[in-house]
Amino acid sequence: MSVSWGYTATNGPQKWPEWFPSASGHRQSPINITTAASKQDGDLKSTPLRWKYLPENTRSLVNPGYCWRVDVNGKGSELTGGPLGADKYLLEQFHCHWGCSDNKGSEHTVDGLSYSGELHLVHWNATKYSSFDEAARQPDGLAVLGVFLKRGKHHPNLDKIVQLMPFITHKGDRVTLPTPLDPGSLLPSCNSGYWTYLGSLTTPPCSESVIWIIFKEPIEVSEDQLNAFRKLRCHDVCEDTPRGDTESSFSDGLVRNNYRPPLPVGHRDVREVGGH
Numbered sequence: 001m002s003v004s005w006g007y008t009a010t011n012g013p014q015k016w017p018e019w020f021p022s023a024s025g026h027r028q029s030p031i032n033i034t035t036a037a038s039k040q041d042g043d044l045k046s047t048p049l050r051w052k053y054l055p056e057n058t059r060s061l062v063n064p065g066y067c068w069r070v071d072v073n074g075k076g077s078e079l080t081g082g083p084l085g086a087d088k089y090l091l092e093q094f095h096c097h098w099g100c101s102d103n104k105g106s107e108h109t110v111d112g113l114s115y116s117g118e119l120h121l122v123h124w125n126a127t128k129y130s131s132f133d134e135a136a137r138q139p140d141g142l143a144v145l146g147v148f149l150k151r152g153k154h155h156p157n158l159d160k161i162v163q164l165m166p167f168i169t170h171k172g173d174r175v176t177l178p179t180p181l182d183p184g185s186l187l188p189s190c191n192s193g194y195w196t197y198l199g200s201l202t203t204p205p206c207s208e209s210v211i212w213i214i215f216k217e218p219i220e221v222s223e224d225q226l227n228a229f230r231k232l233r234c235h236d237v238c239e240d241t242p243r244g245d246t247e248s249s250f251s252d253g254l255v256r257n258n259y260r261p262p263l264p265v266g267h268r269d270v271r272e273v274g275g276h
Contacts, residue, residue: 003206005019005020005203006065006066006234007018007257007258007259009067011088012221012243013260013261015173016127016194016204016206017118019203019204019244020206021071021206022169022200022205022206022207022208023204023205023206024129024147025199025206025208026207026264026266026267027200027266027268028199028200028206028263029107029108029199029200029202029210029212029260029263030107030108030161030260030261030262031108031111031197031199031200031262031263031264031265031268031270032108032109032110032111032112032258032262032265033108033109033110033111033195033214033222033232033270034111034265034270035111035272037108037270038195038270038271038272039260039269039270039271039272040271040272040273041272041273044082044101044196044271044273045273045274047078047081047082047085047126048081049078049079049081049084049234049249049273050078050079050080050081051080051145051162051184051187052076052077052184053076053091053182053183053184054073054075054076054077054079055082055177055180055181055182056072056180057072057075057076057077058070058072058180058181058182058183059072059073059176059177060174060175060176060177061161061164061167061168061174061175061177062168062172062173062174062175063168063170063171063172063173063174063232063233063255064171064172065172065234065235065236066164066203066233066234066254066255066258067096067097067232067258068093068095068096068168068197068229068232069093069095069244070093070094070095070177070181070183071082071160072091072092072093072094072183073091073151074076074090074091074092074123074126075090076219077087077090077091077123077183079091079123079143079145082195082213083143083196083211083213083257083271084192084211084275085188086183086259087128087140087205088125088126088127088260089123089124089125089126089127089143090123090124090126091121091122091123091183092122092123092124092132093122094119094120094121094183094186095119096117096118096119096120096149096229096257097115097117097118097121097202097258097259098116098118098174098226098229098237098256098257098259099116099117099136099256099257099259100230100256100257101152102116102223102226103116103133104116104257104259105117105149105179105257105258105259106118106137106149106259107119107146107202107262108146108148108214108260108262109271110148111151115148115150115218116150116151116226116259117137117145117148117221117226117229118146118148118149118222118259119144119146119147119148119149119219120144120145120147121144121145121147121183121186122142122144122189123134123142123143123144123145124136124141124142124143125138125142125143125222127139127140128140128141129141132209134206135171135209135234136201136209137207137209138207138209139198139208140209141209142170142201142207142209142210142211142213143210143211143212143213144210144211144212144213145187145213145215146212146213146214146215146216147187147188147215147218148218149208149218149219149220149221150218150219150220150221150224151220151221151222152220152221152222153185153220153221153222154222154224154225155219155220155221155222155225157182157185157186158219158225159220159225160177160179160181161181162224162225162229162237164177165228165229165231165232168232168234168237169231169233169237170233170237171233171234172222172236172237172238175238179207187215187219188215188216188217188218188219188221189217192215192216192217192274193215193216193217193272193273193274194214194215194273194274195212195213195214195216195269195270195271195272196211196212196213196214196270196271196272196273197209197214197265197269197270198210198211198212198268199228199268202259203260212217216261216268216272220227225232229252229255230243230254230255230256230261232255233253233254233255234253234254234255235253
């Protein structure tokens, strides 16, 4: 039986463990990163994180009902190094989480601080596995780059996505990107440090298959760009606007506060490399 999960009081993160067993595991994401408890790791520093993407393989923008997502042909893309070692991870898609206001919206937090949003670039281990679906069931199958969004200057490369938001207003809407977009242009500078830990997908089925790499340095996006995200709708064009009962729900049919709250770190190590 398929379950219509979301972010309301009746189908949100607090209910997911009832429907998706992995969501109650001990390797769940996101987490609150406590900077004083993270450990500098010299081994990670000796194998720098490297990525390359083919801008022309960034294909289409879609509204799945709970975020915006860009689907990518991963051929020719590559993420290696750092906690991933020699394994090569291919980009599958990237998507975003955000809040209804600028002081919340990121899934991971840093010393309790939330950012306005969080961008996720989702990769799969093509060295060991033959498909994304196979990799998503393995403990080292996926690698996600997490980038915090901070309100500030207009981001010209992100604007290639923002300009298309009116075409994906409703759930199920999809549009082809008219110009190439390099996903690498949405990442912080190469010398930004990062935190890494073993976690899970932050949306159902919450599979515990993700090596997380969270950049310390956020990217800046403008208020207008954030507001464009908040105009997306969680229902398709034929449905009535849903009625919710809390601020955290999509009570007016708008996709806002589409983030999972932090889960316990437990006995996991959070390692860090460089940065401030």
